[in-house]
Every structure is written in C-alpha cells, then in structure tokens.
Amino acid sequence: MILFGVGSASVSAAFWEMDEHPMIHDPSMIKEGNTWWTFGTGEVDKNGIRVIYSQDGRNWNEAPVIFPQPLNWWSQYVPNHTSAQWAPDIQYFNGRYWLYYSVSSFGSNQSLIGLLSTDSIESGNWRDDGLVVRSTTSDNFNAIDGDLVIDENGQPWLSYGSYWSGIKLTKLDAQTMKPTGQTYSIAARPDHPEGAVEAPSITYKDGYYYLFVSFDKCCNGLDSTYKIAVGRSTAITGPYLDKFGNDMLYGGGTIFDTGNDKWVAPGHQDVLNNNIFVRHAYDADRNGLPSLLINDLYWDSYGWPTY
Secondary structure (H helix, E strand, O other): OOOEEEEOEEEEEOOOOOOOEEOOOOOEEEEOOOEEEEEOOOOOOOOOEEEEEEEEOOOOOEEEEEEEOOOOOOOHHHOOOOOOOOEOOOOOEOOOEEEEEEEOOOOOOOOEEEEEEEOOOOOOOEEEEEEEEOOOOOOOOOOOOEEEEEEOOEEEEEEOEEEEEEEEEEEEEOOOOEEEOOOOEEEOOOOOHHHHHHEEEEEEEEEEEEEEEEEEOOOHHHHHHEEEEEEOOOOOOOOOOOOOOOOHHHHHOEEOOOEOOOOEEEEEEEEEOOOOOEEEEHHHHHHHEEEEEEEOEEEEEOEEEEE
C-alpha cells in the first residue's frame, strides 16, 4: 500500500487520491530521491514535453517543459511535426535516466523516436542523444510510443509502435541505448479496421514478460474509446498470450482497464517497479480533461496483474 500524509494521520489506498488530478496525457513516472517525476505529451499548440513533480504523490507541481524550442534535427526526418512532443518514457539504467520521446504529426507514420539522458532529473540538464529509430510513409509501422525495458539478464530493449502493423521490439546497445539487431513484431490487430493498438509497456516478473497495450482511440476527450489490454510471455520477444491463450500478434489481449463513468477511456499506461500502475483517463467531471491516474498494482495467484 502507498501511505499518504493527511494532516497528522496517514491513510492507505490502492487508488492514489489527489487533491486535484493534474492534467497530463501519456504519462510515464519515476522516483528520484524523494520526488516523483511524471513526463507526458505536451499541450496542443505548445512546444515541449510536459513535466510535473510531487513529493507525496498527491499534490503535483509544474516543472518547465522540455524542448521549449524544437531541436533543429527533427525536421530532417519529420518536416511537418507538431509543436508538442509525444509519449515520453522515463527509465533509469546504468547510472542515467533515459527519456525516449516521439516526434510526429497526427495520422502520419512519418515519425521518429528521439532520446535524452541525464544523471539527475532535478538538475534539468538533459543531453541530446539524438535519433533512435524512425519510420517513413513507405514503412508499415509507426515509430512512436517508445518504452524502455530491461530484461532478466540486464539487457535493454525498446518496444514501440502505434496502429499500422502494430507493436515492435528491438534490442538496444547498453552504451548508446540505440537499436542493435533485428526488429520483432509482438502485438497487432490485423482484423481491426484501423489496427488500433499502441503505447506498449513491458515489465518482467517471476519468469514472465507482461506486455500492456492500449486498444482503440485516444485524444477525443469523452468520445475516446481507449482501453488497456495485457498478455504475457516467457521470452521478451514473444509470443505474448492473453489469459485464454490468444496471441497478441493476432489480436489477442486480456482487457485490464476500461475506466468508469468518472474516468473515461484510460490508456497509455506505464508500470513502475511492478507495483505501481500509471495512465491517463478523461475526467467526465472536467469536460474530458486528460488526467493522471495512479494505482497500486497487485498480482493474483495465477500471476496476472490486478488492482
């Protein structure tokens, strides 16, 4: 359980209560020292990646955006990119914090995943580590929604992908954190008219790799249809099977979170330390504002995630 200080008392809850759930889209969260940091897609028509921070997980503050101005090299690969950058993923590995992010435009797979790193998030001193992977309109995948995972042997991998032919996975060089080897396909929805699967997040626990993905559509406020699905595999490269044995490469996936009347269309999830589950959902009480949701994450006797 997570303990929150409320006056002189402490309460525990699986759902992280907040005085006001902060606006954020596509959240990824990490803890440095005593501070929680959450990174998310930038606001529409504004430059940068959004950053918020908290000392207690309940009260959140704004930090300066990353990329108040676009980097010059982005336009070499994505000339018509949006001003806001999308879907950051923050992870700690080998003494540094690594922040993968996406540069693209809506409805196009002319996209790239870039990389920043730092030895201290609080310092705000980020190193530009450049291009990681790109896609063009002649490719059958979309290079956005990168997610770093470290396998059971300490080897880094990057999963990514949105729509088109689905979710991809590639091994990374542990020094450069760039791809070094073949690309695997691990999830797709070939029978869906739009192939609506994106935002992979992989975590390893007790002999299994768990792949969380978001199905259907985000970004339409209360008209969004996002939902979160999961499958697992004994190998990081798959196959990832749902509870009924369906392969996620062919449309499988056990639905994990569909939201409720208050929190609509949850998605773009992030798993931290196998015991914290982060995502955004659209707040029905605030006209569909994309908002941060955090739960303690539990696991049932069959090894499947629950909360």
